[in-house]
Every structure is written in C-alpha cells, then in structure tokens.
Amino acid sequence: MVERLDKLFHDEKETYAKFLACRGPSVQRLLDLLQDFLDYDINLATMTRRRLFKALIRLSGNSKIHPRCFTLTGLEQGRLVAGGSFADVYKGSLQGQTVAVKMMRAFDESDIDSLLKAFGREALIWRQLCHPNLLPFFGLYYYQTRLCLVSPWMENGHIRAFLKKELCDTDHLLSLILDIALGLEHLHEKGIVHGDLKGDNIFITPSRRACIADFGLSSIITPISSIQFTNSSKRTQGGTIRYQAPELHKGGHNDLRSDVYAFASLVYEVRSPWFRY
Structure with missing residues (x-):
C-alpha cells in the first residue's frame, strides 16, 4: 500500500x-x-x-x-497569559495536567479559512516530531469556531525569561545551546525548516533543558536542494527580523542555512550579558 x-x-x-x-x-x-x-x-x-x-x-x-487522532476532549481553557499577532496563549488543564493552549484569534469571516488552514498545517508538522529538545504536541481542540493547539505548560517560560531570573554558569549555558542545536538538527534531518528560531520560541523544561517550540512558519524541504515543497512565499518569508539571514531581506526564502543563521544569532544573544536584561 x-x-x-x-x-x-x-x-x-x-x-x-x-x-x-x-x-x-x-x-x-x-x-x-x-x-x-x-x-x-x-x-x-x-x-x-x-x-x-x-x-x-x-x-x-x-x-x-x-x-x-489529533482531536482532544475535556480541555479546560484557563486564563490568558500571552498574545501574538494571530493567536492567544492560555494556561489550561487537560486530564489533570497543566497545558498551554494556543488559540487562534477571532477575525473576520474572510480570514477564518486561511487561519484554520495555517493552524492545521502547523499541527500536522508538529505532530510528526518527537525529540527531547522539541516541545511535545498533545493535539487539537476546537473552542467554538476557533482552533487550538495544545502542548505541555512550561513553567520556566522561554529562554529569555529564564535567563533573566536564573543565574546560569557557562556549563549550563553551553548545555542549553547544545539542546537547541540537537533539536534543530532533528528538524533538519526530518526535512523541516523551522523558519522562526528565536529566544521567545525556546522553552525551558522542568529539568532545565531547552526545547524548540512554535512551528507556525515551518516548511518542508527536499533533502538535496533545499527547494521548498510549499509554494507560499508569505509563509516562508515570515520570521523575526533580527534573526533573519541577510538574503531573506532581499526576497529570499527560509531554508536550512537561514535556520543556521538564526541559531548563530540566538547563541550570540544567550552568551551575551545584555540578553538577560
């Protein structure tokens, strides 16, 4: 078959x-x-x-x-903790476990279809991934007409918030950098470009390890040429400016190399004292 x-x-x-x-x-x-x-x-x-x-x-x-198999039941939404351009994040509960609920925002009817497709695509990519340095995906939940992506709640927050409140020695910083590198390596081995690697998308687990999150701008590539299977230039050009490789500012598309550039920018920040303030 x-x-x-x-x-x-x-x-x-x-x-x-x-x-x-x-x-x-x-x-x-x-x-x-x-x-x-x-x-x-x-x-x-x-x-x-x-x-x-x-x-x-x-x-x-x-x-x-x-x-x-993606669909979840019995989710309790909880309180709003963060918001972005297209989604809000709630701290919720699922079968007694604290979870993060990424809920798409309500827009005009004309925007709902494209948002549902984007969220669904993120869920499909995220669902295929399993690695200690990638944030796990629990599943999908519909709150009225809004689609939600559910993952474990990371009490330590993202790496920027963590380093502001925690004093980490060089060994621990290098360990966190290695965690990010291993997670990114796994993505690239799977033929997936993250597309938005940055401090806000690196979360710290209860065991104080780093894991990569947010696959909303991820894309699939061929293993040889890095040409993208997807044909959405808007999606592949997204991201955060200060982490983007120079060619992306000239109309290029995210690929393995632009992920590596974003990783290098992130390492520079993590190793810099001002990153904590």
Whole structure:
C-alpha cells in the first residue's frame, strides 16, 4: 500500500490531483491512513516519508479536516497569559495536567479559512516530531469556531525569561545551546525548516533543558536542494527580523542555512550579558 501511494504521489500527477480533490467520508479515512503510516511504519524511506507527509498536509489543507487522532476532549481553557499577532496563549488543564493552549484569534469571516488552514498545517508538522529538545504536541481542540493547539505548560517560560531570573554558569549555558542545536538538527534531518528560531520560541523544561517550540512558519524541504515543497512565499518569508539571514531581506526564502543563521544569532544573544536584561 505504501509503495502504491508513493508511486502515485511521485509519478501520477493526474491521479494525485484527484486524490487531493477527494471529499466526503473517504477523505477522513485517507487522512487517518496516511497518519497511521507515518506513525507506525518505522522502515519508511526518507523520501517516501516526506512524500506521504506532503500529501497529508495538502489533503488536510484542501479538505479542512485532520486525522482523528489529533482531536482532544475535556480541555479546560484557563486564563490568558500571552498574545501574538494571530493567536492567544492560555494556561489550561487537560486530564489533570497543566497545558498551554494556543488559540487562534477571532477575525473576520474572510480570514477564518486561511487561519484554520495555517493552524492545521502547523499541527500536522508538529505532530510528526518527537525529540527531547522539541516541545511535545498533545493535539487539537476546537473552542467554538476557533482552533487550538495544545502542548505541555512550561513553567520556566522561554529562554529569555529564564535567563533573566536564573543565574546560569557557562556549563549550563553551553548545555542549553547544545539542546537547541540537537533539536534543530532533528528538524533538519526530518526535512523541516523551522523558519522562526528565536529566544521567545525556546522553552525551558522542568529539568532545565531547552526545547524548540512554535512551528507556525515551518516548511518542508527536499533533502538535496533545499527547494521548498510549499509554494507560499508569505509563509516562508515570515520570521523575526533580527534573526533573519541577510538574503531573506532581499526576497529570499527560509531554508536550512537561514535556520543556521538564526541559531548563530540566538547563541550570540544567550552568551551575551545584555540578553538577560
């Protein structure tokens, strides 16, 4: 089955287009099947895995449906703790565990579809990742018409806040930098560009280790050329200016190299005394 799907996604453009146009009850089964293959077939070749992953993202985006294993129940929203351009973060509870709830903001009806697609895409990318230095993803929750992404609550906050209140020696700082490097290495091995690596997106776990979060600007790349599978220039050009490589300011796109530049900028900040103030 996997070999047949891989051939379809790679060689049969017309059939692939029909696959992506699939609607009705069958689309849910197809999404569940693709996610099952990604979860349980550890022997998938790298390019096969990426083609299945790409198909999952495109089919989910087109149909506005997610694999059923993503859906959570019994979430308590809690209090608002932070806000961004497109989402608010709440401190909530799920089955007795404190969680962070990233909830998309309510906008005009014309914006809801694009926001749902963006949030759903972030969830799909995040769901495929599992590494000690990447923030875990628990699942999706709908609050009325607003989509929420749920992850563990990090009481220590992001690395900038942590270093403002904690005195860390050189060994601990180097350990945190290594954690970030290992998390980024794992992303790149999976063919994923983070796209917005910065202090606010590095969280400190209860064991005082660093983990990378926020995959809203992440994209999928080919392993050889770093050409992006996605064709959204707006998404791939996003990020935080002071962490962006010079070529991005000239209209370039995020890739593995721009992530490395952002990592270097972050290391410089972490090692600088003014970063704590």
